[in-house]
Amino acid sequence: MAKYLCGSLLNLHCSIENCQHGEDFIKILHQCISVLESLSKGDTSQKVTIFTDKGCLKKLVDTIHRLTEEVEEFLNLNHELAIGICEHFDVLRKLQQGDYSVRASEDSPVEIVKMLGQLINKQRDRFLDYIERLKEQHAEIVHSYEQQNAILSSVGVAIVVVDEDMTIEFVNKELEDLVGYSKKELEGKFKWTDFVPEELLNTMIEYHKLRRISPHLAPRQYEAKIKDREGKIKDVLINVAMIPYTKKSIASIIDISERKKIQEQLIHSHKMQALGLLSGRVAHEFNNILSGILGFANLIEEKIEDSLIKNYSRKIIEAGERARDLAKNLLTFSRKEAVGESKKINLSRYLLEFAEFIRPIIGRDIQVKLKIPEDEISYRIDPSHLEVILMNLVTNARDAMPDGGTLTLGLKDVNLDMDYYYTHPLVKPGHYVAICVTDTGIGMDKETKERIFEPFFTTKPKGKGTGLGLSTVFGLIKGYGGHIHVYSEPGKGTTFKIYLPHEEKRDTLIIDRKALKGDETILVVDDDEQIRRYFSAILKDFGYSVIEASDGFEAVNIVEDNKELISLCLVDLVMPGISGIETVKQIRKISDKIKTIIMSGHPIDLKEFESIEKTISADELLYKIRNMLDKKE
Amino acid sequence: MADRVLDYCGLKCPYPILKLSSQYPNFKEGEIIEVIGDCPTFEKDIKAWCQKLGKTIINMEKQGDKLKVTIRI
Ligand SMILES: Nc1ncnc2c1ncn2[C@@H]1O[C@H](COP(=O)(O)OP(=O)(O)OP(=O)(O)O)[C@@H](O)[C@H]1O
Ligand SMILES: [Mg+2]
Numbered sequence: 001m002a003k004y005l006c007g008s009l010l011n012l013h014c015s016i017e018n019c020q021h022g023e024d025f026i027k028i029l030h031q032c033i034s035v036l037e038s039l040s041k042g043d044t045s046q047k048v049t050i051f052t053d054k055g056c057l058k059k060l061v062d063t064i065h066r067l068t069e070e071v072e073e074f075l076n077l078n079h080e081l082a083i084g085i086c087e088h089f090d091v092l093r094k095l096q097q098g099d100y101s102v103r104a105s106e107d108s109p110v111e112i113v114k115m116l117g118q119l120i121n122k123q124r125d126r127f128l129d130y131i132e133r134l135k136e137q138h139a140e141i142v143h144s145y146e147q148q149n150a151i152l153s154s155v156g157v158a159i160v161v162v163d164e165d166m167t168i169e170f171v172n173k174e175l176e177d178l179v180g181y182s183k184k185e186l187e188g189k190f191k192w193t194d195f196v197p198e199e200l201l202n203t204m205i206e207y208h209k210l211r212r213i214s215p216h217l218a219p220r221q222y223e224a225k226i227k228d229r230e231g232k233i234k235d236v237l238i239n240v241a242m243i244p245y246t247k248k249s250i251a252s253i254i255d256i257s258e259r260k261k262i263q264e265q266l267i268h269s270h271k272m273q274a275l276g277l278l279s280g281r282v283a284h285e286f287n288n289i290l291s292g293i294l295g296f297a298n299l300i301e302e303k304i305e306d307s308l309i310k311n312y313s314r315k316i317i318e319a320g321e322r323a324r325d326l327a328k329n330l331l332t333f334s335r336k337e338a339v340g341e342s343k344k345i346n347l348s349r350y351l352l353e354f355a356e357f358i359r360p361i362i363g364r365d366i367q368v369k370l371k372i373p374e375d376e377i378s379y380r381i382d383p384s385h386l387e388v389i390l391m392n393l394v395t396n397a398r399d400a401m402p403d404g405g406t407l408t409l410g411l412k413d414v415n416l417d418m419d420y421y422y423t424h425p426l427v428k429p430g431h432y433v434a435i436c437v438t439d440t441g442i443g444m445d446k447e448t449k450e451r452i453f454e455p456f457f458t459t460k461p462k463g464k465g466t467g468l469g470l471s472t473v474f475g476l477i478k479g480y481g482g483h484i485h486v487y488s489e490p491g492k493g494t495t496f497k498i499y500l501p502h503e504e505k506r507d508t509l510i511i512d513r514k515a516l517k518g519d520e521t522i523l524v525v526d527d528d529e530q531i532r533r534y535f536s537a538i539l540k541d542f543g544y545s546v547i548e549a550s551d552g553f554e555a556v557n558i559v560e561d562n563k564e565l566i567s568l569c570l571v572d573l574v575m576p577g578i579s580g581i582e583t584v585k586q587i588r589k590i591s592d593k594i595k596t597i598i599m600s601g602h603p604i605d606l607k608e609f610e611s612i613e614k615t616i617s618a619d620e621l622l623y624k625i626r627n628m629l630d631k632k633e
Numbered sequence: 634m635a636d637r638v639l640d641y642c643g644l645k646c647p648y649p650i651l652k653l654s655s656q657y658p659n660f661k662e663g664e665i666i667e668v669i670g671d672c673p674t675f676e677k678d679i680k681a682w683c684q685k686l687g688k689t690i691i692n693m694e695k696q697g698d699k700l701k702v703t704i705r706i
Contacts, residue, residue: 038673041672041673042645042646042672042673042674043673043674045673075646075674078646078647079646079647079674079677079678079681081647082646082647082650082651082678083647083650083678083681083682083685085651085654086650086651086653086654086682086685086686087685087686089654089655089657090654090657090685090686093657093658105685
């Protein structure tokens with residue numbers, strides 16, 4: 001527009017020059033042209049500076065002024081708009097690149113640019129809010145994941161997560177220890193079935209599949225076995241659950257091998273106790289009857305002249321004597337035989353001589369080896385007992401090596417510590433003499449091993465073995481407060497290990513048995529009927545009267561009614577209802593004359609109460625009771 | 634020497650800065666650019682642009698009608 005105006009002004013200028021108007025007129029027109037020319041380039045800085053009041057010229061100059069102002073305003077708007085857009089453009093670009101620290105300016109004089117800035121900022125804030133929420137949720141998920149991981153890692157039992165195809169997906173530290181592989185080696189690489197022994201494979205796969213059809217189709221908890229890196233089989237207790245929304249299962253696994261072993265030991269020891277009691281009774285009665293038979297047979301023999309009949313009666317007496325020997329063996333097993341004369345024996349030298357003594361007996365194709373420490377070891381024991389023990393073990397070893405082999409006799413001083421106690425709860429920690437008899441013979445399977453100490457258990461043909469050898473050994477060793485363990489593998493050989501406690505441990509054991517007797521009344525309190533019976537049988541055997549109670553409540557009632565009669569109470573520590581300690585406290589309240597002893601399954605230290613362990617030998621128990629009853633207040 | 638030269642001669646303001654803004658995402662941080670223009674308000678516009686976007690003008694040089702502005706991005 002300015003160009004067009006400029007062109008027409010030039011025409012005007014020419015025609016005016018031809019007329020006779022003044023110089024001012026020309027000057028003004030020149031200025032107007034130059035201002036308009038600048039304006040056409042977008043430059044609004046030029047102004048018409050010469051003043052005029054001539055009608056048409058003034059009109060022209062005024063119009064140019066207005067035009068300049070309008071163009072200026074228009075240009076300014078244009079620039080504001082452009083700068084505003086450039087600025088917002090830059091903010092959006094930064095936001096797009098992830099820089100949320102920027103904000104669009106909201107101060108543009110141009111309404112639309114200002115609104116655009118506000119809009120950008122609102123959008124930015126909303127987006128930031130959204131991101132913040134996402135971050136929080138993410139953190140929550142991470143935390144819960146970490147928490148679960150921590151729980152799984154620190155529960156103290158082995159944990160494994162198994163996928164549908166049996167692949168191991170997750171394991172914790174305990175599982176690494178259990179199977180002997182590291183997390184890295186296991187996860188994603190091994191299948192769960194790699195650790196299942198052959199015989200259980202089908203069952204486990206079945207469980208695995210059934211569980212994925214419906215969780216209740218397979219057992220939630222069951223005992224099984226697993227095979228570790230070394231091929232060792234471990235008894236385990238497995239707990240399985242499905243993980244929601246997945247086909248994965250999670251299993252916790254507890255190694256119960258140790259527990260099982262201890263359980264077996266306990267069962268075995270209970271069985272032996274019961275057998276001891278039973279065979280003791282039978283042998284006792286048997287002995288009485290035999291005394292009659294032998295006595296009368298002897299009388300008959302003396303009275304008879306006829307040599308043939310005399311010979312018959314001799315046979316009766318001989319048979320009777322054999323039967324008496326048998327009964328004696330049984331009594332040894334049940335520890336009812338009087339302890340013979342003990343003396344201090346140099347075991348090192350004894351074994352040396354013993355080895356020489358047996359060499360010719362056991363046959364030429366069996367080599368005898370000795371493993372005896374340099375320092376000599378002595379032990380107080382009845383020599384005839386020692387001989388019975390060793391002869392029985394050596395005879396068995398010889399029988400186990402019909403094709404020859406090696407027999408090793410070992411001797412050692414050992415200190416059994418608390419660690420040993422945890423795996424062998426029936427063996428008290430302390431100093432022991434260990435005697436080992438090892439052969440390289442046929443060995444035993446598990447079933448045989450479990451029964452060898454039973455009286456009359458034998459695998460030998462009729463007439464060859466009585467099955468009383470080891471039960472006699474067992475009885476003798478128990479009599480000294482000792483233990484016998486057997487390690488055997490079919491086809492490889494057998495080791496019998498005998499542990500005899502050192503003297504300070506069993507001072508009280510060698511006591512005149514008569515002194516253990518008594519006629520007082522004793523109350524035995526235990527919720528376990530078997531234990532109750534066991535203790536009362538021992539006490540009754542030694543002359544005591546016994547009352548039994550199966551819990552603390554019953555015990556207190558009995559004491560209430562018989563406080564003059566009862567001299568001593570033997571109370572179990574852990575019972576349902578009132579505890580042993582509480583029971584004793586109540587009994588003491590009723591009468592301060594009644595003595596009390598608390599029995600516990602483990603070694604404990606109860607400051608103000610007398611206490612014993614349940615594994616105590618009968619003699620020790622009787623000795624303790626006698627002492628307490630005889631103690632004057 | 635400038636990393637890039639943008640010649641906006643013959644373009645009327647505010648086209649030069651609009652073009653500059655649309656080119657801007659291609660620039661690298663710290664780059665030196667040279668913008669040349671001949672519009673009378675070019676100087677004013679380019680100064681406003683630099684100020685709003687926080688860029689530094691290193692040099693400004695008149696060459697006849699043209700103005701050469703050196704900027705650090
Ligand atoms: N060293 C051993 N190697 C393999 N088996 C053994 C060994 N010692 C004992 N046994 C097994 O234990 C069983 C019981 O042994 P035990 O000594 O009590 O009776 P026995 O030897 O059979 O008979 P007896 O000792 O009266 O002659 C044996 O029959 C045998 O099966
Ligand atoms: Mg035998």
